[in-house]
Amino acid sequence: MNFKLTKWIWGIRIALSIIISLAQQVHLNAESATNDSLVKLVNIAEDDTNKVNLLIQLSKSYYYTDYNQALVHCKSYLKLSDELDFDKGKLIAYSELGIIYKNIGEPDSALYYIKKSIEVGEMLGSKKQLIRNYNVYGSLLRRKGYYSSALDCHYKSLALSQQVDDKYEIANTYIFIAIIYSNKLNYDTAIIYYYKSMRMYEELENNQKIGIALLNIGDIYKNLHDYSKAKEKYKNGLLLFEEQGDLRNIGLSFNKIGIVYSKFGKYDSALYYYRICQTFYDSIKNISGIAHCNIDISNIFYYWGMYDSAYIYLSKAKNTFKQMGFKRGYLKTLINLANLYSKKGQLNTSLKIYDTCQEIASQVSPYSLLNVYSNVLNIYKDLGNYKKAFEYQTKYLEINDSVFQLEKAKTITDLELKYEKKKDQARILELENENLVKSLDLRKRTNQRNIYLFTGLASIVIVLFLLIFYRFKARKDKIIAEQKIRQLEEEKKLLAAKSIVEGQDEERKRIAKDLHDGLGVLLSATKISFSAIKDKSPENRPLIDKATKLLDQAAGDVRRISHNMMPGLLTRFGLYEAVEDLLEQLGETEELNTICNITGDTKRMPENTEIMLYRIIQEMVNNTLKHAEAKNISFNMNILPEFVKINYSDDGKGFDVEEKMESKSIGLSGIRSRVNFLTGEINIESSPAKGVNYYIKIPTI
Secondary structure (H helix, E strand, C coil): CCHHHHHHHHHHHHHHHHHHHHHHHHHHHHHHHHHHHHHHHHHHCCCCHHHHHHHHHHHHCCCCCCHHHHHHHHHHHHHHHHHHCCHHHHHHHHHHHHHHHHHCCCHHHHHHHHHHHHHHHHHHCCHHHHHHHHHHHHHHHHHCCCHHHHHHHHHHHHHHHHHCCCHHHHHHHHHHHHHHHHHCCCHHHHHHHHHHHHHHHHHHCCHHHHHHHHHHHHHHHHHCCCHHHHHHHHHHHHHHHHHHCCHHHHHHHHHHHHHHHHHHCCHHHHHHHHHHHHHHHHHCCCHHHHHHHHHHHHHHHHHHCCHHHHHHHHHHHHHHHHHHCCHHHHHHHHHHHHHHHHHCCCHHHHHHHHHHHHHHHHHHCHHHHHHHHHHHHHHHHHHCCHHHHHHHHHHHHHHHHHHHHHHHHHHCCHHHHHHHHHHHHHHHHHHHHHHHHHHHHHHHHHHHHHHHHHHHHHHHHHHHHHHHHHHHHHHHHHHHHHHHHHHHHHHHHHHHHHHHHHHHHHHHHHHHHHHHHHHHHHHHHHHHHHHHHHCCCHHHHHHHHHHHHHHHHHHHHHHHHHHHHCCHHHHHCCHHHHHHHHHHHHHCCCCCEEEEEEEECCCCCCHHHHHHHHHHHHHHHHHHHHHHCCCEEEEEEEECCCEEEEEEEECCCCCCHHHHHHCCCHHHHHHHHHHHHCCCEEEEEECCCCCEEEEEEEECC
16 A cells, blocks of 8 residues: 555544543543542541552552652552551552562562562452462563473462362453563464453454554564564554554554554654554553654664664654663663764763663563673774773673573473473364364254355345445445545644644744844944945055955855845835846856746735745756756746646756665755645756756636
């Protein structure tokens, strides 16, 4: 499908999704008001179990906006539970603290609190909380690379879920198990577990969780470099999230689609989808998601070599993660910033940032520390400081050896993983046999049912006809609604563009007038004053003559700049006089011969149209003067009742049109954008050593 058409389709879908989000935005505003109410209630509440519940609600309300606040309220919750000897409160407080520390990238603290919660949960026999805690604990162990221990935790959670027959938690645990196999690169087993979870979610009619499983399967295909399949899974998940109005996961889906386009090397498309993702994250105030999007956008500008733009987006992400207390995200942005400064050749600045990275990475992950040491090592090599390079190489090898020992220990679990894989495949085969028997039985019963249904066939045909008719009508109404939305979007864009252009032209006119009437008059007055003192100071006459010449030159420059910004002829007498004057001035030089023919009804057009046409002609002339080395210019303008036709040509050295457009030539891009703004048409014909011809057609009604 043409990408422009795809953009239109997504534009319509985004508009519809944002309409749906208005109701959710009301909910978000209400939620913000609720936070304020909770704070007031906490401040006036007595120190009892009701206050404990209020504090945990307040802590959860800051999960996606401010982890520091979430920690403060959760610790207050734990402290009050201790004072009241409220075991259930301690159970939940330990669990929530573990989750918060997990989210901000402090796995050791997270493991400590989740383990404490498990101990309390086992003492109280709270199966529901234990199911959740075992999965969180397993997730933390997985992140540290302890896959065998992590699987043990998830299987404990699975056993408890099956005991209480909680299908939702069973399906959830399948997802956690699948992620471990995916991390071990056992993608086939991972997909088996993902589809197990999807079957259970289908029974529960939970399309949101099915969508999440599809995104994870898409990640597997992305890791296998099957980007087309990955994009398909992401878009299937997106459709389910749109049905649910799940704005957070809609944004996440667009982000993942953007990553796929980035892998394809289609950075324009990737940037387009990243910005859509930001729109959705912004609508639900997902601060962390917006920050991650800023990192992805900065990577696009980094690939393009637009380092200043990349820096702006990285700085936004860094400030957000720092404010949230999200160490893993903050570290990621700092490493990217350090790489950016290194790429720009500012190696000392990069090293200062890496000093901070080392401190944070030592708390977050040995893998991150390896990455930092490797980068610092290379910078010292580039600086020629081999003593420091050797020092960091030693540090790198020490960390690498310890990580290698962990990896070696983890490989011991491979036989267990393969055994589990074979068990899963045997179970699938058994299920397929069961399904085959059920299918045969179902076919027999279906044949019997068809005999009874045959007599009602006529009625069914009528019902189907009515359904098709109303479906067709509904589709027609939907198309009309989509067309109206598209038209409104176009009118909005056109109005915005028109306002910008008009504002720019008004500013040009103002500056040109200030230069001519202000600075020009001042220079003329200064020249008169010099002339007056010329005869009174014969000994300073050479200096006065020199100053007078400089004033003449300055006055000429002011007139020229003022004329370029907004020619006086254009504003006073119109487009045709201004164009003739422009080409006549060029023809007065010995190097260039110009021909100017303007025919038709030369009545004035709207001022903005005249200014825009003059800028187009001026840009074509500038291209000839700067690049063409031409001897002759021919300009023909024919004003007809419904449109203006312009033919401009020169006999210069010409160029390859396609090559220039692909290189995004500023001159040609400016001409095209102005013609498009006037809803006109343009055709450029040129080739090396054969000059250039511009054919432009602009509607006037």
